[in-house]
Amino acid sequence: MTAAGTAPASPAAPGAAATSGPAPVAELRHVSKWYGDVVAVADLSFALWPGVTGLLGPNGAGKTTSLKALCGLLRPSQGEVRVFGRTLAGDSALYRSIGVVPDGDRLYPRLTVGSYVRLHADLQGLERPGAAAERAIGEVGMEALAERRLKGLSKGERQRTKVAGAIVHQPSLLVLDEPMTGMDPGQRAHFMDLVRVLGAAGVTVLVSSHILAEVERLASQVLVLVGGRLAAEGDYHAIRDLMEDQPRTVMVRADEPRRLAPGLIALPTTVAVEVDGEALQARTRSVAAFATALPRLAHDQDVSLREVRTTDESLEQVFRYLVRRR
Amino acid sequence: MTRSLALFRFSFAELLGGRFRRLLVVLLLVVVSLLLPALLNSASDPSDFMLGLFSNVVLPIALPVVSLVFSTAALGGELRDGTITNLVLKPLSRASILAVEYLSALVATLAVLLPALVAAQLLAAHGLGLAALLKGMLLATVLAAAAYCALGMALSLWASRALLIGLVYAVVWEGAVVGAAPAASSLSVRGYAEGVLDAILRGSGGPTLDARLGPVSATLLALIVTVGALALAVRRLARMDFR
Numbered sequence: 001m002t003a004a005g006t007a008p009a010s011p012a013a014p015g016a017a018a019t020s021g022p023a024p025v026a027e028l029r030h031v032s033k034w035y036g037d038v039v040a041v042a043d044l045s046f047a048l049w050p051g052v053t054g055l056l057g058p059n060g061a062g063k064t065t066s067l068k069a070l071c072g073l074l075r076p077s078q079g080e081v082r083v084f085g086r087t088l089a090g091d092s093a094l095y096r097s098i099g100v101v102p103d104g105d106r107l108y109p110r111l112t113v114g115s116y117v118r119l120h121a122d123l124q125g126l127e128r129p130g131a132a133a134e135r136a137i138g139e140v141g142m143e144a145l146a147e148r149r150l151k152g153l154s155k156g157e158r159q160r161t162k163v164a165g166a167i168v169h170q171p172s173l174l175v176l177d178e179p180m181t182g183m184d185p186g187q188r189a190h191f192m193d194l195v196r197v198l199g200a201a202g203v204t205v206l207v208s209s210h211i212l213a214e215v216e217r218l219a220s221q222v223l224v225l226v227g228g229r230l231a232a233e234g235d236y237h238a239i240r241d242l243m244e245d246q247p248r249t250v251m252v253r254a255d256e257p258r259r260l261a262p263g264l265i266a267l268p269t270t271v272a273v274e275v276d277g278e279a280l281q282a283r284t285r286s287v288a289a290f291a292t293a294l295p296r297l298a299h300d301q302d303v304s305l306r307e308v309r310t311t312d313e314s315l316e317q318v319f320r321y322l323v324r325r326r
Numbered sequence: 327m328t329r330s331l332a333l334f335r336f337s338f339a340e341l342l343g344g345r346f347r348r349l350l351v352v353l354l355l356v357v358v359s360l361l362l363p364a365l366l367n368s369a370s371d372p373s374d375f376m377l378g379l380f381s382n383v384v385l386p387i388a389l390p391v392v393s394l395v396f397s398t399a400a401l402g403g404e405l406r407d408g409t410i411t412n413l414v415l416k417p418l419s420r421a422s423i424l425a426v427e428y429l430s431a432l433v434a435t436l437a438v439l440l441p442a443l444v445a446a447q448l449l450a451a452h453g454l455g456l457a458a459l460l461k462g463m464l465l466a467t468v469l470a471a472a473a474y475c476a477l478g479m480a481l482s483l484w485a486s487r488a489l490l491i492g493l494v495y496a497v498v499w500e501g502a503v504v505g506a507a508p509a510a511s512s513l514s515v516r517g518y519a520e521g522v523l524d525a526i527l528r529g530s531g532g533p534t535l536d537a538r539l540g541p542v543s544a545t546l547l548a549l550i551v552t553v554g555a556l557a558l559a560v561r562r563l564a565r566m567d568f569r
Contacts, residue, residue, distance in 0.1 A: 075567055092420075
């Protein structure tokens with residue numbers, strides 16, 4: 001088990017050793033979820049501690065599936081989800097301490113903002129649901145719109161209403177799936193302040209996004225999902241640095257690859273070169289520099305290239321995602 | 327209990343005034359189809375007329391339509407709109423959610439049908455009329471509504487066209503098949519209602535039905551269908567993924 005809350009940055013290793021110390025607030029243990037032949041997430045393990053953790057990844061990476069598995073909306077095909085040390089299946093009392101903003105709209109259009117948040121307070125069985133709803137609406141800055149029907153609100157306003165419903169019972173675990181979708185810059189700033197305050201107050205917040213800048217401003221700790229797998233986790237900046245320094249493997253097939261080796265090893269970003277028959281395998285810190293130099297070298301040495309590909313596919317994707325899109 | 331009550335209030339309000347408001351037109355037509363003939367009847371005996379109305383309009387049409395509309399909309403609508411996440415992410419077991427949604431659909435069904443039946447009887451008989459008939463109709467309605475609502479609830483968790491499937495069952499199976507082969511009435515909610523009504527009417531001095539099932543077997547079968555459908559629905563909801 002690896003840790004998102006306190007561990008140093010590292011590319012994720014499936015089944016890595018557990019960290020010692022207090023039990024995590026929530027954890028996924030070797031969770032896989034598939035639909036027929038389609039694997040949404042594979043052998044996913046991570047743990048959450050108090051504070052804000054970002055769940056980062058491109059669209060289709062498995063973020064929503066992971067969040068839904070974490071909060072009990074999806075049953076894992078394999079593996080286990082534990083929240084507060086217990087499994088969610090059949091233990092609905094745990095939802096007294098969990099707040100969730102799921103993906104999609106999922107609102108009742110005829111309700112007003114106030115009645116929607118009040119419904120959440122009532123369903124939580126709070127002692128003073130009216131006061132709790134008012135407080136939550138105030139926290140997301142929706143007081144002026146409390147009497148407005150949800151069907152007439154903008155996307156950003158509806159998102160803030162969902163957040164108010166999720167925090168009305170002051171949960172200690174808050175799961176937010178792309179919560180800033182549709183919010184304008186002012187609303188985003190207000191929302192980020194709220195999440196930071198909750199995190200600082202000891203709430204465990206997991207917030208997903210495919211927008212790097214959002215997560216960078218919200219969470220110092222991140223989980224990076226690529227292709228349904230945990231590709232990296234830990235401190236956001238450390239992951240970026242790590243990815244920049246992490247050598248990646250490039251496989252080259254050519255008629256006489258041995259003639260390319262001296263030129264490639266002379267590149268400052270090349271770590272190692274191995275030649276085996278018609279295959280050359282190079283470890284490089286810059287695929288871009290390698291890709292620029294290789295055709296020139298092949299031309300100079302009169303070598304015909306047949307195939308060039310990176311073999312660390314997921315790492316390459318993470319690298320592109322974390323570094324090149326900035 | 328507080329949470330279940332809150333869910334019941336919300337679900338009931340949604341059924342009668344919320345997202346399914348357009349369905350109220352259908353329900354209004356059902357009520358009018360009961361009241362208008364009763365108001366206009368002046369030729370036949372009030373008890374004969376009301377039994378005919380109940381047998382030919384309420385049992386084959388109004389009861390299944392109203393019950394299935396509400397019961398398939400209760401959880402089915404939440405599933406279709408994705409709003410069910412608002413309910414399952416709360417400290418309520420999925421069995422409780424299903425039970426409350428079932429009760430709200432059943433109460434909404436009875437809130438439409440029972441007053442309409444009483445009003446039709448009052449209009450047709452220019453008074454209370456034959457008490458046994460009214461009692462029989464009300465009991466049969468409650469029993470059949472309970473079974474139809476359970477079936478509708480279960481269907482809505484398996485099929486996106488639950489209402490259509492339910493209506494096909496009511497029209498094709500209960501209408502055509504049971505009509506052609508009366509022995510099949512042991513698998514017909516309408517048959518259970520007729521069994522209960524017939525038992526209450528016998529000895530009342532009023533009109534009678536020719537029901538295939540006795541009161542005990544009719545009641546037992548209705549209970550088995552209701553409990554069985556609800557058990558299947560609970561099992562389905564408990565294992566359901568919400569994508």
